[in-house]
Amino acid sequence: xxxxxxxxxxxxxxxxxxxxxxxxxxxxxxxxxxxxxxxxxxxxxxxxxxxxxxxxxxxxxxxxxxxxxxxxxxxxxxxxxxxxxxxxxxxxxxxxxxxxxxxxxxxxxxxxxxxxxxxxxxxxxxxxxxxxxxxxxxxxxxx
Amino acid sequence: xxxxxxxxxxxxxxxxxxxxxxxxxxxxxxxxxxxxxxxxxxxxxxxxxxxxxxxxxxxxxxxxxxxxxxxxxxxxxxxxxxxxxxxxxxxxxxxxxxxxxxxxxxxxxxxxxxxxxxxxxxxxxxxxxxxxxxxxxxxxxxxxxxxxxxxxxxxxxxxxxxxxxxxxxxxxxxxxxxxxxxxxxxxxxxxxxxxxxxxxxxxxxxxxxxxxxxxxxxxxxxxxxxxxxxxxxxxxxxxxxxxxxxxxxxxxxxxxxxxxxxxxxx
Numbered sequence: 091x092x093x094x095x096x097x098x099x100x101x102x103x104x105x106x107x108x109x110x111x112x113x114x115x116x117x118x119x120x121x122x123x124x125x126x127x128x129x130x131x132x133x134x135x136x137x138x139x140x141x142x143x144x145x146x147x148x149x150x151x152x153x154x155x156x157x158x159x160x161x162x163x164x165x166x167x168x169x170x171x172x173x174x175x176x177x178x179x180x181x182x183x184x185x186x187x188x189x190x191x192x193x194x195x196x197x198x199x200x201x202x203x204x205x206x207x208x209x210x211x212x213x214x215x216x217x218x219x220x221x222x223x224x225x226x227x228x229x230x231x232x233x
Numbered sequence: 234x235x236x237x238x239x240x241x242x243x244x245x246x247x248x249x250x251x252x253x254x255x256x257x258x259x260x261x262x263x264x265x266x267x268x269x270x271x272x273x274x275x276x277x278x279x280x281x282x283x284x285x286x287x288x289x290x291x292x293x294x295x296x297x298x299x300x301x302x303x304x305x306x307x308x309x310x311x312x313x314x315x316x317x318x319x320x321x322x323x324x325x326x327x328x329x330x331x332x333x334x335x336x337x338x339x340x341x342x343x344x345x346x347x348x349x350x351x352x353x354x355x356x357x358x359x360x361x362x363x364x365x366x367x368x369x370x371x372x373x374x375x376x377x378x379x380x381x382x383x384x385x386x387x388x389x390x391x392x393x394x395x396x397x398x399x400x401x402x403x404x405x406x407x408x409x410x411x412x413x414x415x416x417x418x419x420x421x422x423x424x425x426x427x428x429x430x431x432x433x434x435x436x437x438x439x440x441x442x443x444x445x446x447x448x449x450x451x452x453x454x455x456x457x458x459x460x461x462x463x464x465x466x467x468x469x470x471x472x473x474x475x476x477x478x479x480x481x482x483x484x485x486x487x488x489x490x491x492x493x494x495x496x497x498x499x
Contacts, residue, residue, distance in 0.1 A: 097449035099442050101479050127451045131476050132442075134451055153481050155442050159449045188450055206449065 091214050092160040093204065093227045094142050099155040100126075100133045110135060110154065117141075117148040122230060123204055125191035136191070138163075138204065140231045160210050163193070163230050165200040165223035173203065176222055183216040185209060197225070240269040245308075248280040248288060248296070249490035252421055255291040256485075266293035272315065274299050276308050278490055279389055279407050283414030285318075287421055298388060302366055305353060311386050320373045320385025327355045330386070331363070332372055335393045346371040348393055349386065367393045397493065399427060399434045402471050406492045409438060412464045416457075418445030422483045428496045436473040438465065441480050 100106045107126070114121065114137075123138040139145045142158070149156045166172045180187065186208040193202035202225060207213035217224055236244070244251060251273055258265040270292060276299035288296045300321050301308035310328060311321035323330050329352040332341045341347045349366045369392065373385040391405035398404070406425055413419050419440060426437040438461065446457055458475040465473050484491065 095449065097447075099447050099454075099477075099479060101477075101482070106479075129451060129455065132454070132478075134449060134454070136449055153479070155444060155447045155480050157444065157447050157449055 091162070091218075091224050091226060092210060093138060093163045093225070093230050095159050095161045095204070095206075096137050096139065096142060096146055096149075097157050097159060098135045098137070098149060100135055102128070102131050102133060107133075107135065109152070110149065113148050113152050113154075114139065114145055117144055119145045119148070123191065123193045123202075125189070125204075127189070136206075138193075138230055142231070159206065162205045162207065162210060162213060162217070163225040163227075164203050164205055164217060165197055165225060166203050168196065168199055168201045172201070176217070176220075179220045179222075180207075180213060180216055183212070185213045185216055193230075202230075234263070236268060236270070237263070242269050242271045243274065244270055244272075244292070244294065245274040245299075247277045247490070248275045248284055249278060249421075249485075251275060251288050251292060251296070252284075253485050255288075265291070268293075270294045272297065274308075274312070276300055279391060279395070279405075281407055281411050281414060282388075283411060284421055287414070300368075300386065300389065302351075302368075304359075304364065305351060305356070305361060310351070313385075314377065314379035314381060316379035317377055320377065320387055322377070322381050322383040322385050325383045328353055330372060330384070332370070333365075335365075335367075335369075343372050343374050346387075346390070369393060395493070397425075397427060397495070399436050399471055402469060404436075404469055404471070408468060409465060410492075412468055413438075413440060413461065415464070416461065418443065419457075419461075420446075420480070422485070423492065424483050425493045426496065427493070434497065436471065437476055438473050439476045439478050439483060441483055442477045443480055 098110055120140045121137055125136045127134045146156050166176060188206040188208060190203055190205045255265055271294060273294045273296040275296055285296050295315055297313040297315055297318060298321055299308045299312045301310040311323035313321050331350040332347040333350050334341055335348040349368045349370050351364050351366060353361045368389045370389050371387040373387055391407055396403055396405055413423055420443055422441050424439045428435050448454060454477060458477055461475045
């Protein structure tokens with residue numbers, strides 16, 4: 091039920107982001123979703139890709155610091171209060187969202203949002219209990 | 234890989250070069266710990282106990298400190314014994330060691346910290362008489378467990394000329410190193426950039442991020458930076474900027490590590 095995300099440490103230097111995407115592209119890795127958190131000195135690029143092990147390998151070869159994290163892909167109704175409803179349930183169950191970002195593609199009537207929780211397993215239980223659709227990794231990587 | 238083929242048991246180089254060797258070996262997929270290496274004799278640049286622990290762990294050896302200066306004979310003026318690994322025995326049958334106050338030149342009583350001054354007794358070509366080394370140390374007069382009776386020099390804590398004065402505070406790079414090495418996972422590669430902003434000295438400490446310290450959550454990284462900042466402030470009383478940089482971006486040296494870049498106008 092979890093999706094594997096890779097994160098890359100990027101110094102705030104012109105051209106670094108381009109370098110990451112070039113390394114991945116040349117290795118035939120396709121990016122499915124991404125988010126960039128930035129501070130004044132560095133950024134953390136989080137990616138969902140089709141070939142996660144290959145991506146990690148080529149980035150490490152190019153001296154990037156990479157880490158894998160479990161995140162959850164949730165189908166969110168694409169209408170007002172769609173996301174709010176889900177967040178309320180998580181909040182009521184005491185699950186904290188570390189960060190989230192939206193997926194580029196839609197799944198029919200729904201949007202896909204990637205969540206990073208403090209407690210992934212608990213979050214999955216809460217969402218499933220509430221009948222909210224969670225997308226398995228394979229569907230996300232191959233979308 | 235000559236070391237592997239010949240089964241070398243002793244490695245002698247600068248401490249930073251030994252870590253560089255370990256890093257290259259790891260990159261080549263060679264297990265340097267399985268080498269026949271027993272002892273590392275390291276010197277020519279200041280290093281700390283934590284760097285020693287790191288070297289001993291990464292190369293599976295005992296690392297001992299050697300001291301010398303090119304004006305006298307290069308490395309070999311004083312060396313630690315493997316038994317104690319604390320304090321470098323200075324060969325007092327060849328050298329007279331004195332500790333002086335670097336500002337006044339007056340000789341300090343045994344045990345006090347100051348600048349090391351050496352007189353050579355047996356050197357015939359270029360004898361040195363009361364030569365000021367600029368190295369800061371202390372003479373240890375207590376007997377050593379190894380049985381040698383030559384007095385010991387405490388690990389050099391810096392040089393009178395590598396001491397930085399930042400906003401009026403005396404700072405030795407080794408002090409900042411000791412802060413970094415106390416924090417789990419932090420790399421022994423760092424650089425200090427000193428500059429002047431609006432007539433005020435600024436200190437930037439660059440630290441490499443690695444797989445141990447990296448996290449997908451920005452907050453964790455910021456916490457690491459602020460922890461380093463806080464501990465430096467606690468030790469030295471000065472505020473600095475901590476910049477996390479990508480791995481292997483701080484230049485590796487094959488000789489003496491270039492830890493300090495002072496961009497202030499002299």
